[in-house]
Amino acid sequence: MAEKKTTKAANNVAEDVELKDSEKTALEVQEAEAQSKEGSGQKFKLADPKTSYQEKGFTLVGEQEKELPEDPSDQLISRIKSGFIVKA
Template sequence: MAKIDIANEIVEEFPDRGYEANQLTTDHTEKELIELQSLLRTERDQVVNETTPQSEVEDLTTDEIVQALVEGKVISGNFKLADPRTHYAENGFTLVGEQEKELPEQPSSRLIERVRAGFIVKA
């Protein structure tokens, strides 16, 4: 993976850090960027070790679920496609038809946007 791609992932994954991709590529080697990304993910995972129980997920609004996901909290409970005639697929996570699944521990910004848009909903 190219330095700029790693830098873009860092910027996308950690928007609250105020990183700029071009500046990251200027200031760091590819190896340093990989280490930084790993360190940031480890820090986030240590903070996130709280899981929202299923009963609480049922009471959350879509905006509250999206906010929890953006903050890096793990949301337990099944989710499904709002329209079972559609599908959603990305690396490591797929929903098809009537299928229900838990969201991944580290959902991508693309997946979070699908929840925000109502394309993926609580089951």
């Protein structure tokens, strides 16, 4: 379900943008990262357990559920935004 979020463009004009659930989750992860280096405490898993995701210091395979690293990479955030990785 899409949700509206008000953003400010470069010229400081407010603009309504509709976010998908996966985009909202990715934004929450980014905001939590900006506020605290302790991580979100939320567990994440793969949307399709037949796939896997691996990067230095973080791996998800099958039905595995994990908390995100303290400093999630841009690639990891983009996987959440695309819906490849979802909240458990």
